[in-house]
Amino acid sequence: MILELDCGNSFIKWRVLNTAAGGLFAEGVVDSDQALVDSLCAFDSLSLRKCRLVSVRTSEETAALTRILEQAFGVSVVCATSSSEMAGVRNGYHDYERLGLDRWLAMLGGFHLAAGACLILDFGTAVTADFINAEGEHLGGFICPGMPLMRNQLRTHTRKIRYGDSAAERALASHAPGRSTVEAVERGCSLMLRGFVLTQMEMARSYWGERFTVFITGGDAGLVTDIVPEARIVPDLVFIGLAMACPLT
Numbered sequence: 409m410i411l412e413l414d415c416g417n418s419f420i421k422w423r424v425l426n427t428a429a430g431g432l433f434a435e436g437v438v439d440s441d442q443a444l445v446d447s448l449c450a451f452d453s454l455s456l457r458k459c460r461l462v463s464v465r466t467s468e469e470t471a472a473l474t475r476i477l478e479q480a481f482g483v484s485v486v487c488a489t490s491s492s493e494m495a496g497v498r499n500g501y502h503d504y505e506r507l508g509l510d511r512w513l514a515m516l517g518g519f520h521l522a523a524g525a526c527l528i529l530d531f532g533t534a535v536t537a538d539f540i541n542a543e544g545e546h547l548g549g550f551i552c553p554g555m556p557l558m559r560n561q562l563r564t565h566t567r568k569i570r571y572g573d574s575a576a577e578r579a580l581a582s583h584a585p586g587r588s589t590v591e592a593v594e595r596g597c598s599l600m601l602r603g604f605v606l607t608q609m610e611m612a613r614s615y616w617g618e619r620f621t622v623f624i625t626g627g628d629a630g631l632v633t634d635i636v637p638e639a640r641i642v643p644d645l646v647f648i649g650l651a652m653a654c655p656l657t
């Protein structure tokens with residue numbers, strides 16, 4: 409079995425692939441290294457051979473997680489690293505190592521699936537957009553605050569915006585103008601994300617007309633999927649790229 413991890417700024421997405429049987433053994437989302445170990449230890453029949461991971465955390469945090477996994481499960485851990493070119497995609501950053509590794513892997517996965525121009529939108533702690541043309545050239549991208557950051561900034565920097573998670577979830581059932589603080593904030597932030605998506609679509613159309621594929625991924629993808637019906641929703645896009653960047657033998 410292979411353990412795959414996508415360590416974002418808020419959550420660790422994990423899954424275990426059954427190499428022999430082929431296919432998924434288990435998967436989940438956790439908020440700490442310890443919670444990851446606990447989740448995995450709950451499986452009696454788990455027998456991990458290898459682990460590959462991508463992290464946008466500090467190298468100290470990533471090294472600590474790697475040590476924990478090696479000790480707890482006796483696996484060898486391979487971490488995805490930056491590259492200026494891979495699988496037909498050319499990194500567009502002036503300094504290619506500065507591009508977030510989750511973005512890079514999603515780009516590899518997206519270009520592989522699209523086999524042509526693509527726009528990749530990732531809705532996590534931050535929201536990112538990346539443009540890749542039909543030749544595999546990364547034209548660059550955008551980074552803005554995601555839903556958790558937007559709502560927390562409002563909560564932190566105002567005195568009277570306070571509400572709980574369950575009220576937030578209920579508020580997002582509609583996008584009508586809010587008649588309470590929670591509705592006003594949650595719907596307002598959600599509309600910011602949706603407006604962002606429409607702007608990215610306009611930009612992609614200005615480059616490529618209708619000849620491109622849109623990918624949507626990340627934990628908050630559900631907030632925007634209905635406004636781009638043609639988009640391909642690929643929750644495991646980063647994992648697809650991870651397998652390409654870190655093949656295990």
Ligand SMILES: Nc1ncnc2c1ncn2[C@@H]1O[C@H](COP(=O)(O)OP(=O)(O)O)[C@@H](O)[C@H]1O
Nearest residue numbers: 416417418419437531532533534556626627628
């Ligand atoms: N099972 C889940 N556990 C935690 N967050 C989730 C889950 N499903 C969706 N989310 C949403 O995903 C968002 C985080 O997205 P994610 O892509 O995991 O971020 P990051 O990669 O930055 O850690 C949260 O704002 C939350 O609303």
Ligand SMILES: CC(C)(COP(=O)(O)O)[C@@H](O)C(=O)NCCC(=O)O
Nearest residue numbers: 416417464506507508532533534551
């Ligand atoms: C943009 C990000 C913060 C997104 O992280 P996430 O929301 O997935 O946790 C991450 O890809 C990152 O730290 N990138 C480095 C900066 C850059 O890509 O320019």
Ligand SMILES: [K+]
Nearest residue numbers: 416510532626
């Ligand atoms: K991410």
